[in-house]
Amino acid sequence: MMTLLTLLLSVTMVMAGYYDGHQVLRVLPKLQSDVHAVVALGEELGVDFWHYPHSANDSFHVRVSPQVFDPFMTVMRSLGLEVTVMMDNVQEHVDREKASIRRRRSTASGSRNINFETYHTLNEIESYVDGLASTGNVEVSVEKLEPATVEFRNLRLVKISRSDSTATESIFVDCGIHAREWVTPAFCLYLIEKLMEGDNKVLDMYDWLIIPVANPDGYAYSHQGESQRMWRKNRNRNGNGLCYGVDLNRNFELGFGGEGTSGQKCSDLYRGTGAFSERESTAIKYATESRGNIKAYLNVHSYSQYWMTPWGYTHTPPQDIDELKCVGEIAKQAIFEKYGTEYQVGSPGELLYLAAGGSFDWVKGQLLVPYSYALELRDKGSYGFVLPVEQILPTVEETWDGVQAMAQAIFNNECN
Numbered sequence: 096m097m098t099l100l101t102l103l104l105s106v107t108m109v110m111a112g113y114y115d116g117h118q119v120l121r122v123l124p125k126l127q128s129d130v131h132a133v134v135a136l137g138e139e140l141g142v143d144f145w146h147y148p149h150s151a152n153d154s155f156h157v158r159v160s161p162q163v164f165d166p167f168m169t170v171m172r173s174l175g176l177e178v179t180v181m182m183d184n185v186q187e188h189v190d191r192e193k194a195s196i197r198r199r200r201s202t203a204s205g206s207r208n209i210n211f212e213t214y215h216t217l218n219e220i221e222s223y224v225d226g227l228a229s230t231g232n233v234e235v236s237v238e239k240l241e242p243a244t245v246e247f248r249n250l251r252l253v254k255i256s257r258s259d260s261t262a263t264e265s266i267f268v269d270c271g272i273h274a275r276e277w278v279t280p281a282f283c284l285y286l287i288e289k290l291m292e293g294d295n296k297v298l299d300m301y302d303w304l305i306i307p308v309a310n311p312d313g314y315a316y317s318h319q320g321e322s323q324r325m326w327r328k329n330r331n332r333n334g335n336g337l338c339y340g341v342d343l344n345r346n347f348e349l350g351f352g353g354e355g356t357s358g359q360k361c362s363d364l365y366r367g368t369g370a371f372s373e374r375e376s377t378a379i380k381y382a383t384e385s386r387g388n389i390k391a392y393l394n395v396h397s398y399s400q401y402w403m404t405p406w407g408y409t410h411t412p413p414q415d416i417d418e419l420k421c422v423g424e425i426a427k428q429a430i431f432e433k434y435g436t437e438y439q440v441g442s443p444g445e446l447l448y449l450a451a452g453g454s455f456d457w458v459k460g461q462l463l464v465p466y467s468y469a470l471e472l473r474d475k476g477s478y479g480f481v482l483p484v485e486q487i488l489p490t491v492e493e494t495w496d497g498v499q500a501m502a503q504a505i506f507n508n509e510c511n
Contacts, residue, residue: 113321114185116161119145119479123154123177133157136170138362143325145479146399147448156181156476158325181476188481189324195484209284211488214277217248217315220284220307224251233293234258240306240378245331248311250378255290256302264390266297266502267383267464269306272343272375272454274313274326275480276397278472278490283307283395285491286498297502301390306382310343310375325480329375331367333360341367344394345452346376349460350408353451355443366452379454383462391466391505392458393498398479400438401471402427402497405459407443408451413459416442421510422466422501429500433493436473443469466505470494 124130130148133155137144140163146156159167171178182188192214199213209215209223227235234256239249256262270283283305289295290303297303308314312330316323328340338361345356348370352358356366371377383389404419406412413419423440430438443450459467473482473490482490504510 114158114189114325117185118159118164118180119182119185119476120157120159121154121179121181121476122157122171123152124148125176129174129176132170132174133176136167138357138359140167141361142167143363146476149445149448156479158185182479185325185481186321188478189321192324192481192484193321199484209288211281211285211491213484214281214487215284216318217308217311220280221251221311223284224253224287224307227253227287227291229258230291231293232258233291233298234260235291238382240382242374242377244312244329244374246312246315248315250306250309250311250375250382252382253287253305253307254302255287255298255305257298260302262300262302264388265302265304265386266391266393267304267386267389267458268393268395268498269309269379269454270395271306271308271314272310272394273396274310274317274328275324276472277314277317277480278397278482278487279395280308280314281487282472282491282494285495289495295499297499297506300502300506304382304386304389306379309379312375313340327363328365329373331373333365335360337361338365341365341373343373343375344396344454345450346371346373347380347452347454347457349457350406350451350453353408353449355407355448355450356452370452376454380457383458383464389458389462389464391501392455392464392468394453394455394458394467394469395472395494396469397472397482398474398476399471400436400473400475401469402438402440403455403469403471404440404442405456405467407449407453407456407469410442410444410449412442415465418510419466419468422504423468425504425509426497426501430493430497433496434489436489436493438497466501468501 143158196213229235236254238252243249270279317326345366351370357364402423427438455467455469458464
């Protein structure tokens with residue numbers, strides 16, 4: 096249970112408003128008991144886990160504030176764990192990102208003035224999406240999903256298809272369910288741009304359904320100031336007015352409350368009071384349920400460079416795991432061929448850590464969508480969530496190549 100000291104430290108850090116002196120540490124566990132000990136300590140001290148180990152030789156990436164650095168390191172030393180510094184001052188990375196965004200704001204690289212050389216605010220994204228219109232042989236519609244969020248925002252659902260489409264199935268993609276993963280809405284915008292060009296085979300194969308920002312309140316909050324840059328959850332008050340937010344990707348029904356979630360309201364992994372307690376997850380539920388012809392679903396995250404298959408809530412694989420992995424390997428190869436970026440394919444239990452209550456598990460397990468994946472885009476941790484703006488365009492370009500390869504592999508039954 097979170098101590099009063101931890102709560103006061105959390106409030107103090109928010110009031111301070113900056114990440115000066117915050118370090119990202121690489122912690123290498125030796126035993127499974129070490130993993131549990133580090134997670135438990137992290138929950139107690141309120142540290143920010145950026146990455147969880149997925150093998151015997153992998154590590155935690157942990158953002159630690161100056162206020163809890165000493166107690167954290169005391170326990171690491173007592174466990175005999177190897178700790179190295181990945182970032183010695185997170186604020187420096189945030190400052191560089193902010194300066195780069197300012198410099199690049201006037202540069203446009205999309206046919207509809209979407210700039211893939213900078214990160215966009217929610218207002219900019221919604222203005223772009225709301226202005227989309229059918230053109231040539233490409234038909235576009237935009238739906239504002241219900242229910243609205245606690246801050247009265249509506250998730251946007253973009254549907255793109257051929258004007259004379261004979262497609263009987265669709266591919267559903269959502270981005271930005273975790274607020275601080277700024278490169279993921281950039282990918283969904285790029286996906287919209289490429290599909291709108293109309294000269295691609297995958298638009299002949301499938302209709303496309305895209306939610307560019309699945310957590311609009313959290314995403315907007317993460318842009319409000321430097322102190323909010325690492326915000327992950329939505330902006331639900333949680334009843335106490337001190338600890339805001341629910342991790343929307345722990346709020347879906349299948350496996351709800353299982354491993355990789357937290358019942359602590361201040362935790363970044365707080366799962367909520369019950370499955371679909373949150374308006375955003377409910378909106379995604381309604382949007383996917385109402386379309387019974389979804390062939391593939393992509394839930395896009397950053398970072399770690401993974402193409403993940405179900406399940407996230409259990410180590411037991413689905414019966415069609417070989418086919419899921421085969422398609423994932425095809426996408427992985429297409430991504431590599433673009434810029435040499437190396438992904439891994441497998442389930443969260445194999446690659447990352449169990450994470451119950453995720454959307455991609457629910458979509459496959461409840462809606463029976465055949466191909467359901469969670470993607471983790473660039474990088475491997477050198478920059479983590481503060482991916483430099485120079486890497487936005489290559490990231491979205493290579494991801495587009497992977498998604499095209501996935502769609503073609505599914506359509507052509509390459510893995511059956």
